[in-house]
Amino acid sequence: xxxxxxxxxxxxxxxxxxxxxxxxxxxxxxxxxxxxxxxxxxxxxxxxxxxxxxxxxxxxxxxxxxxxxxxxxxxxxxxxxxxxxxxxxxxxxxxxxxxxxxxxxxxxxxxxxxxxxxxxxxxxxxxxxxxxxxxxxxxxxxxxxxxxxxxxxxxxxxxxxxxxxxxxxxxxxxxxxxxxxxxxxxxxxxxxxxxxxxxxxxxxxxxxxxxxxxxxxxxxxxxxxxxxxxxxxxxxxxxxxxxxxxxxxxxxxxxxxxxxxxxxxxxxxxxxxxxxxxxxxxxxxxxxxxxxxxxxxxxxxxxxxxxxxxxxxxxxxxxxxxxxxxxxxxxxxxxxxxxxxxxxxx
Amino acid sequence: xxxxxxxxxxxxxxxxxxxxxxxxxxxxxxxxxxxxxxxxxxxxxxxxxxxxxxxxxxxxxxxxxxxxxxxxxxxxxxxxxxxxxxxxxxxxxxxxxxxxxxxxxxxxxxxxxxxxxxxxxxxxxxxxxxxxxxxxxxxxxxxxxxxxxxxxxxxxxxxxxxxxxxxxxxxxxxxxxxxxxxxxxxxxxxxxxxxxxxxxxxxxxxxxxxxxxxxxxxxxxxxxxxxxxxxxxxxxxxxxxxxxxxxxxxxxxxxxxxxxxxxxxxxxxxxxxxxxxxxxxxxxxxxxxxxxxxxxxxxxxxxxxxxxxxxxxxxxxxxxxxxxxxxxxxxxxxxxxxxxxxxxxx
Numbered sequence: 001x002x003x004x005x006x007x008x009x010x011x012x013x014x015x016x017x018x019x020x021x022x023x024x025x026x027x028x029x030x031x032x033x034x035x036x037x038x039x040x041x042x043x044x045x046x047x048x049x050x051x052x053x054x055x056x057x058x059x060x061x062x063x064x065x066x067x068x069x070x071x072x073x074x075x076x077x078x079x080x081x082x083x084x085x086x087x088x089x090x091x092x093x094x095x096x097x098x099x100x101x102x103x104x105x106x107x108x109x110x111x112x113x114x115x116x117x118x119x120x121x122x123x124x125x126x127x128x129x130x131x132x133x134x135x136x137x138x139x140x141x142x143x144x145x146x147x148x149x150x151x152x153x154x155x156x157x158x159x160x161x162x163x164x165x166x167x168x169x170x171x172x173x174x175x176x177x178x179x180x181x182x183x184x185x186x187x188x189x190x191x192x193x194x195x196x197x198x199x200x201x202x203x204x205x206x207x208x209x210x211x212x213x214x215x216x217x218x219x220x221x222x223x224x225x226x227x228x229x230x231x232x233x234x235x236x237x238x239x240x241x242x243x244x245x246x247x248x249x250x251x252x253x254x255x256x257x258x259x260x261x262x263x264x265x266x267x268x269x270x271x272x273x274x275x276x277x278x279x280x281x282x283x284x285x286x287x288x289x290x291x292x293x294x295x296x297x298x299x300x301x302x303x304x305x306x307x308x309x310x311x312x313x314x315x316x317x318x319x320x321x322x323x324x325x326x327x328x329x330x331x332x333x334x335x336x337x338x339x340x341x342x343x344x345x346x
Numbered sequence: 347x348x349x350x351x352x353x354x355x356x357x358x359x360x361x362x363x364x365x366x367x368x369x370x371x372x373x374x375x376x377x378x379x380x381x382x383x384x385x386x387x388x389x390x391x392x393x394x395x396x397x398x399x400x401x402x403x404x405x406x407x408x409x410x411x412x413x414x415x416x417x418x419x420x421x422x423x424x425x426x427x428x429x430x431x432x433x434x435x436x437x438x439x440x441x442x443x444x445x446x447x448x449x450x451x452x453x454x455x456x457x458x459x460x461x462x463x464x465x466x467x468x469x470x471x472x473x474x475x476x477x478x479x480x481x482x483x484x485x486x487x488x489x490x491x492x493x494x495x496x497x498x499x500x501x502x503x504x505x506x507x508x509x510x511x512x513x514x515x516x517x518x519x520x521x522x523x524x525x526x527x528x529x530x531x532x533x534x535x536x537x538x539x540x541x542x543x544x545x546x547x548x549x550x551x552x553x554x555x556x557x558x559x560x561x562x563x564x565x566x567x568x569x570x571x572x573x574x575x576x577x578x579x580x581x582x583x584x585x586x587x588x589x590x591x592x593x594x595x596x597x598x599x600x601x602x603x604x605x606x607x608x609x610x611x612x613x614x615x616x617x618x619x620x621x622x623x624x625x626x627x628x629x630x631x632x633x634x635x636x637x638x639x640x641x642x643x644x645x646x647x648x649x650x651x652x653x654x655x656x657x658x659x660x661x662x663x664x665x666x667x668x669x670x671x672x673x674x675x676x677x678x679x680x681x682x683x684x685x686x687x688x689x690x691x692x
Contacts, residue, residue: 047393130388144490
């Protein structure tokens with residue numbers, strides 16, 4: 001009944017472009033709104049504390065495939081990937097709300113499975129599920145989670161505050177979630193061709209868990225607190241190291257040298273990538289969904305983190321003009337383009 | 347690849363039943379989580395203030411029909427119906443986050459329209475849009491909004507604290523949104539049969555606006571503050587007066603007598619209902635989406651609200667054993683059943 005004349009395809013702007021386009025004219029009214037759009041989470045000042053808030057939407061067929069994702073794992077992951085955004089502000093997650101839109105193909109038992117995974121994550125991370133919305137959809141499942149956390153002005157770490165000469169640090173190892181996804185996609189293809197064949201997932205435990213049941217690195221946030229290190233900037237790795245490092249550098253107005261040989265990659269990730277004819281470094285750079293923390297620290301804090309099994313120094317911040325570079329194993333420099341996941345790509 | 351054996355249909359439990367079923371085992375970990383699931387919004391204590399948080403999910407084809415809903419109006423309504431939940435805690439809305447999942451049928455211009463309606467509501471209600479998520483979906487549009495507000499322990503109004511002899515009060519008038527929907531549904535049927543016929547919406551301005559562009563009654567929250575009245579309980583009318591009054595009574599362990607002749611109904615609502623052969627009282631009781639505030643006050647506060655054009659006293663709270671009753675114009679009492687909207691009904 002109502003028509004819109006001009007039509008520009010969403011994929012032309014991409015996810016980040018669309019968000020930037022839509023949010024560029026936002027005006028803030030409240031002085032206690034410290035940070036709006038543009039970081040892992042928004043920040044609101046409440047007396048002595050900062051409340052950080054983040055929200056994420058997951059849609060069936062785009063963010064998850066129910067053919068190989070057990071509902072309990074999906075519920076768990078939906079929570080942890082939001083808690084990860086809270087951790088990425090150097091904050092402690094405290095509460096979540098959960099909204100779901102479900103089509104009639106889902107049974108009560110299926111929703112119970114999904115919810116039990118969510119509650120398991122809440123239990124593990126000592127987070128309160130305080131509300132939400134449960135409603136129906138015409139097709140498939142959509143999950144929207146909002147997570148709320150707490151930190152202080154002394155501790156909070158934004159994306160746009162990295163400084164030249166800071167060290168670039170990453171927690172855990174990278175590329176596992178992406179190679180785990182390759183295994184699941186292969187088994188799906190086999191299953192669709194021959195449904196009687198049992199999926200062969202043996203020997204892939206670690207990377208499958210990285211894909212299906214990622215954890216939020218609250219232990220890293222706690223460890224940094226313990227050793228008295230406040231990151232100069234921080235982000236979580238949801239879209240891949242290359243994309244996240246570009247966010248930090250672009251928003252901070254700096255460049256970065258990242259050393260390929262330093263990137264932590266688990267042997268199972270490495271071997272699986274090779275068996276799929278994939279370059280393990282590319283999996284780590286562009287794979288995404290590892291939910292590790294990427295952050296910068298002052299050079300003088302190096303002694304404090306040295307030797308920690310949780311953390312690896314993978315590079316350092318440079319001046320902006322030098323760009324964001326990967327120094328490969330042969331010592332050659334390459335520009336790292338922002339090749340994160342675009343939700344609207346076709 | 348993974349199968350679930352038992353299957354109970356979602357519609358067997360209904361929306362409220364499902365939420366109750368899923369949330370009954372939730373354990374809270376934080377002492378500053380004052381109120382979890384079960385009210386219009388959750389409540390977190392932050393120093394001297396209470397932060398209230400609510401979230402809502404809207405799916406295309408279930409909560410809105412894009413054939414007759416202009417995207418700008420949809421954006422506006424998506425925000426205001428969340429702000430209404432904040433108002434229903436006797437709190438002031440401060441921030442919102444907005445998540446959207448969009449299929450490729452939406453153009454950048456369409457998303458701009460939607461977003462402009464959201465920003466218009468934020469501007470009108472002086473609310474900060476602080477974050478969100480924009481992603482793709484396989485089909486249609488899903489919107490998830492989280493609203494954050496502020497109040498104090500002295501002011502906050504829950505659903506479960508109505509007391510016998512309290513007066514039952516409603517803001518504005520009821521049934522308009524539902525009768526507006528009837529007009530839009532009629533024009534849709536005509537449009538689908540004869541797309542060349544222009545929709546005939548003249549003379550229905552008020553009820554169409556009630557349906558397409560409802561407001562959040564922050565003016566009522568401010569007025570109550572001004573005259574020094576704190577409701578003993580409060581809820582917003584999203585599912586219809588009958589459903590909301592049952593929530594208050596069930597959760598407070600009380601009954602209620604509601605007087606049919608007192609229910610405020612606009613003449614346009616009344617006439618339109620009649621022209622559709624609908625009982626205007628039924629539209630007010632079960633129509634929903636009016637986003638007015640329903641609350642109880644102590645009898646001694648009556649003098650303070652008397653004569654206010656914003657408010658109407660429609661009944662009073664009774665003992666539980668008496669049940670939730672409608673006293674009709676002839677003086678006969680009828681039990682009001684909970685007939686709110688069930689998202690999972692078929």
